[in-house]
Structures are given as C-alpha cells and as structure tokens.
Amino acid sequence: MSEPRIGVFVCYCGGNISDYVDVEKVRDAVAHEPGVVVATTNMFTCSDEAQQNIIRTIAEEHLDGIVVASCSPKLHLGTFRAMARRAGLNQYMYEQVNVREQCSWAHTDDRAGATQKAIRLVRAGIARVFNGQPLETIRVETVPRALVIGAGVSGLRAALGLADLGLEVFLVERQERVGGQIGKWGPLFPSGRRGEDLIAALAAEVDRREGIHLYTGSRVVGKTGSVGSFDVRLESDTGQVHELHVGAIVVATGFDRYRPREGEYGFGTPGVVTLEDFRGLLESAGADGIVYQGRPVHTVAYIYCVGSRQGECDGCHPYCSRYCCTAAVHTALLAQERDPSLRQYHLYRDLRTYGQQELLYDEVLSKGSLFLKFADDDPPVVSGGDGALQVAVHDRVTAGELIELEPDLVVLVTGMEARQNAELVDVLKIPLDKNGFFNEIHPKLRPVETVMDGIFIVGASQGPKNVPESVASALAGVSKVAGLLLKGYVDLEPYVAEVDAARCSWCGECQQACIYGAIEKVTQDGRQVARINPSACKGCGACAPPCPENAIELKGYTDRQVEGMISALAREVA
Numbered sequence: 001m002s003e004p005r006i007g008v009f010v011c012y013c014g015g016n017i018s019d020y021v022d023v024e025k026v027r028d029a030v031a032h033e034p035g036v037v038v039a040t041t042n043m044f045t046c047s048d049e050a051q052q053n054i055i056r057t058i059a060e061e062h063l064d065g066i067v068v069a070s071c072s073p074k075l076h077l078g079t080f081r082a083m084a085r086r087a088g089l090n091q092y093m094y095e096q097v098n099v100r101e102q103c104s105w106a107h108t109d110d111r112a113g114a115t116q117k118a119i120r121l122v123r124a125g126i127a128r129v130f131n132g133q134p135l136e137t138i139r140v141e142t143v144p145r146a147l148v149i150g151a152g153v154s155g156l157r158a159a160l161g162l163a164d165l166g167l168e169v170f171l172v173e174r175q176e177r178v179g180g181q182i183g184k185w186g187p188l189f190p191s192g193r194r195g196e197d198l199i200a201a202l203a204a205e206v207d208r209r210e211g212i213h214l215y216t217g218s219r220v221v222g223k224t225g226s227v228g229s230f231d232v233r234l235e236s237d238t239g240q241v242h243e244l245h246v247g248a249i250v251v252a253t254g255f256d257r258y259r260p261r262e263g264e265y266g267f268g269t270p271g272v273v274t275l276e277d278f279r280g281l282l283e284s285a286g287a288d289g290i291v292y293q294g295r296p297v298h299t300v301a302y303i304y305c306v307g308s309r310q311g312e313c314d315g316c317h318p319y320c321s322r323y324c325c326t327a328a329v330h331t332a333l334l335a336q337e338r339d340p341s342l343r344q345y346h347l348y349r350d351l352r353t354y355g356q357q358e359l360l361y362d363e364v365l366s367k368g369s370l371f372l373k374f375a376d377d378d379p380p381v382v383s384g385g386d387g388a389l390q391v392a393v394h395d396r397v398t399a400g401e402l403i404e405l406e407p408d409l410v411v412l413v414t415g416m417e418a419r420q421n422a423e424l425v426d427v428l429k430i431p432l433d434k435n436g437f438f439n440e441i442h443p444k445l446r447p448v449e450t451v452m453d454g455i456f457i458v459g460a461s462q463g464p465k466n467v468p469e470s471v472a473s474a475l476a477g478v479s480k481v482a483g484l485l486l487k488g489y490v491d492l493e494p495y496v497a498e499v500d501a502a503r504c505s506w507c508g509e510c511q512q513a514c515i516y517g518a519i520e521k522v523t524q525d526g527r528q529v530a531r532i533n534p535s536a537c538k539g540c541g542a543c544a545p546p547c548p549e550n551a552i553e554l555k556g557y558t559d560r561q562v563e564g565m566i567s568a569l570a571r572e573v574a
C-alpha cells in the first residue's frame with residue numbers, strides 16, 4: 001500500500017490567527033511531515049477562491065487527504081467536507097485543526113508559544129490523516145411515524161405539525177386528560193384566551209386528524225432500536241400494553257410548579273397563597289369583589305422569584321423561570337378589573353417582562369401598582385397571620401428604606417421546576433442538565449436535539465418557557481423530525497466502535513460499559529462474539545478500555561491514529 005499524499009492548508013483568518021501565530025512558520029514546519037506533499041497558506045481558507053484552489057490542488061497533486069488549520073470545526077466542518085466531496089476526495093480523509101479558538105485566541109500574549117503549539121496541533125492532524133482510512137456514512141432507512149410524549153400545549157402543537165406534514169403520529173399522555181398546566185389556567189396574555197379554551201381548540205384539531213393516535217392515561221415503559229427505527233412499549237393505567245414502531249421521538253413532558261416549603265415566606269399561614277391559588281380566587285370573585293375565607297381583600301402583596309433565583313438551598317432553583325413576572329403582572333391587571341380600588345404591591349428581585357410583555361408592566365404601573373425591589377441577600381420577611389399579616393422589605397429603589405406592609409393577602413409568585421421523569425430518563429437514555437431539565441446538545445447550533453439521535457426535546461421539558469416560546473420550540477422539533485423522516489433515510493457519522501470478531505471471546509464487559517444499548521451478543525462461526533449496532537453507537541469509546549482482548553476500536557480514532565497524534569504532539573518543535 002502506497003504512502004498517503006496529504007495537503008496542508010494553514011489559514012490567516014484575516015488576522016484572527018496570524019496576529020498571534022506565525023502562520024508561515026507553521027507551514028514551513030509541517031511541510032516535510034510524513035505524507036505531506038504540499039503545504040500552503042490562505043488569507044481566508046473558507047472563501048470560494050481558496051476552496052477552488054484547494055480543489056485544483058487535490059486533483060493536480062493526487063491527494064488522498066487534506067488538513068485545514070483554521071477555526072473551530074463547529075463553524076466550517078460542513079464547508080470543507082462539502083469541498084472534499086466536490087473534489088472527489090473522501091470527506092473523512094479531511095481533518096480540521098482548530099488553531100484559532102484553541103491556540104491564537106487562547107495565547108494572545110505569547111506569539112512564540114502559540115506558534116509552537118500550532119505546529120504541534122497541525123502535526124497531530126497530519127498524523128491522524130496519515131494513519132486513517134476512508135470511511136463512509138452509515139445510511140439508515142427511516143419509518144415515517146413519530147411518537148410525541150406529553151400532550152400539553154407543546155406536545156399537541158408538535159403532533160399537529162407532524163400530522164400536517166403527512167407523518168403518522170402517536171401522542172401519549174400520562175394523565176387522563178390532555179392540556180398539561182396550560183389547561184388549568186384562565187386568561188392568557190396577549191390573546192386573552194383562557195388556557196382551557198386554547199387546549200380545547202388544539203384537542204379538537206387532534207381529533208380531526210386521522211393520522212394522530214392519542215393514548216391518555218399511559219406512559220412509555222420501554223424502548224429499543226435506534227434513530228429511524230424505534231420500538232416503543234406503552235402501558236396504560238389499566239395495564240393495557242401497546243407496541244409502537246416509530247422513526248423519531250419528541251419529548252414534551254412539560255414542567256411542575258414549584259411548591260413553597262412550609263414557612264417559606266409564611267407559606268402555610270392563613271392569607272399566604274400561591275399565584276395559582278390567587279388566580280382561583282379571581283375566577284370565583286363575584287359582585288362583592290375578591291374574598292378570602294369570608295374576608296374581603298383590599299390589599300395584596302406579591303413576592304416574586306419564590307423557588308427561582310434563590311441560590312443554594314434545599315429545594316431551591318438558581319435559574320429564572322421566565323414566565324412568572326409576566327404571570328404576576330397579568331394577574332394584577334385581572335385583579336384590578338375585579339376591584340379597581342385594590343391596592344397592590346410587587347416585591348421583586350429583578351423584573352423580566354421582556355418583549356411584548358413590557359406592555360403589561362407599563363399598564364399595571366399606570367393603574368397604581370407599586371414595585372419594591374429587594375436585594376438577593378435581603379428578601380422580604382412575612383410575619384403574623386389570621387387576618388393580621390405583616391410584610392417587611394428593604395426597598396433598594398429608595399436606598400434601602402424599610403417598608404412595612406399589612407396586606408390582606410400575600411401572593412407567592414412561584415416558578416417552574418423540572419418534572420420528575422426518572423422512569424422516562426431510564427427508558428430513553430437522554431441526559432438531564434444540572435437543573436433537572438432534559439439537556440439539548442447546543443441551544444444555538446443544535447437546538448431541541450439530544451445526544452440520542454432521533455430523540456428531540458421541546459417545550460418546558462428542556463427548560464422554563466412561556467406559551468409562545470413553548471410553541472416555537474415544538475415547531476422546531478417538528479422541523480427536525482420532518483428533516484429526519486420525510487426523505488426516508490438518514491446518514492449517520494461513521495465514527496462508531498468496531499469489533500474484531502477474530503479476537504473477541506465474549507466476556508460481556510463491553511456490553512456492560514455501553515449505556516446506549518448498542519452492543520449485543522451474537523454467534524459467529526460457532527463462537528459467541530460482540531456485535532455493535534452502528535446506528536445506535538454514539539462513538540463514545542466506553543466499550544474499548546474494558547475489553548481484555550483489545551478487540552474494539554473506534555473508526556476514525558483507531559489506536560494507530562491516536563498513538564500517532566500523541567507522538568506528533570510530544571515531539572519537540574525545532
């Protein structure tokens with residue numbers, strides 16, 4: 001087998017790299033590495049002109065592989081893979097070395113050191129290509145059916161969107177009724193529609209779609225298979241079992257409302273209620289105005305961020321729940337409609353009625369609500385009870401002046417917390433973030449996607465959201481599923497584990513190490529050996545170290561490649 005012919009192309013990046021790295025020195029240092037037959041520099045390697053020059057070089061020099069030393073692969077990996085394909089080069093014989101984020105930007109105070117590091121990084125990239133083999137994407141046929149877990153506003157909207165694209169949809173809800181939290185709410189901003197009416201309209205649309213199959217009072221208890229072809233097991237509250245075969249899964253399990261602890265801001269004391277409870281009082285208010293336990297309510301004090309943005313404490317959450325400020329301000333307007341003489345005080349850390357919701361804040365201010373800002377480390381103190389509540393707060397707007405209120409009601413504005421989905425997490429094998437919500441890969445580059453190909457997370461299952469944001473997230477999930485299923489196949493990265501059956505004697509260690517269920521025991525030539533399902537494998541490499549026979553390697557990251565990269569990195573720079 002002849003030695004590979006490799007081209008190296010080092011980028012100036014318009015000064016982003018060359019201002020801190022001696023690009024010409026890098027090129028000269030790697031020009032005589034094993035396999036390198038051409039090494040050049042470009043001002044902008046990603047430009048059309050530079051790409052055309054590389055394509056010509058690949059043809060003229062009969063290159064087998066290329067190394068581009070430029071910016072993060074997250075930015076231009078697709079760009080240069082497409083360029084390699086246009087040139088007739090295997091796209092996996094291209095290596096991008098990140099000498100911008102990992103080198104020039106990280107060492108702006110040491111040009112000589114940054115240059116040496118860049119040389120080592122490029123050498124390692126060359127070694128990987130030199131010891132690599134052409135790979136091909138893994139094509140998997142997909143099933144044109146999707147499972148949506150959760151029938152709240154985001155789940156219902158996702159199901160409708162998928163059905164309208166011609167996909168068959170299975171919609172499962174663990175409660176007996178659809179709607180989630182939104183179905184329990186009264187008027188919503190900005191439409192003024194009641195939450196129950198909104199859910200009823202969505203549910204009616206679901207009923208009209210023949211392609212949507214609804215399972216209420218049911219939960220997901222099992223899953224096998226991989227992207228494009230999942231076998232899912234549902235079990236109803238009555239013990240009935242349904243076996244489904246789907247190509248993708250959308251998780252829309254929603255959220256739970258934070259429940260204050262006993263004594264938190266006086267919770268448990270008569271007259272201290274949650275915002276949800278107060279909305280119920282407003283719904284039942286009649287001609288006599290707002291009444292609580294037989295007593296008229298003339299003064300209300302809202303305490304914001306209960307359960308959210310509370311730092312480190314048992315059961316508290318450091319994140320902002322996003323919707324609570326708007327919900328409180330909107331509720332204050334509804335209360336003012338019931339009783340125009342009502343006095344309302346809003347005690348807040350920071351107010352986040354962003355976007356169009358700012359209109360609510362302006363309106364509630366104009367109608368007489370007073371806002372008192374407290375410090376993170378000096379929250380309001382609620383005392384008294386039985387019709388004699390007292391709230392003390394140091395108002396930062398008035399330079400810390402102590403304000404003492406005697407409200408008829410204290411309303412705790414509670415936020416969202418992650419729904420407890422331990423059983424579902426165990427079945428789907430998708431990770432949670434530090435706050436207990438499902439974790440997407442990247443909020444900007446790969447939104448609503450999870451580490452498990454074919455499984456997507458939408459709505460408040462991935463973090464606090466208001467209704468419009470949840471619907472937007474649901475539609476993002478629809479577009480991702482459509483892109484996956486409508487063309488009938490999906491191409492996966494080939495960086496998966498591979499078993500050398502001749503060396504494997506099946507001990508089961510690899511199967512125990514694989515959290516994705518990608519390894520199974522099979523009989524081959526009368527021997528029991530491990531086999532890896534490439535469409536389920538994530539290429540994490542956890543199966544390789546425990547193998548006593550060293551029978552497992554990762555394509556694209558073989559022992560030979562990794563050892564070559566380590567040697568190249570360790571070698572001194574002249």
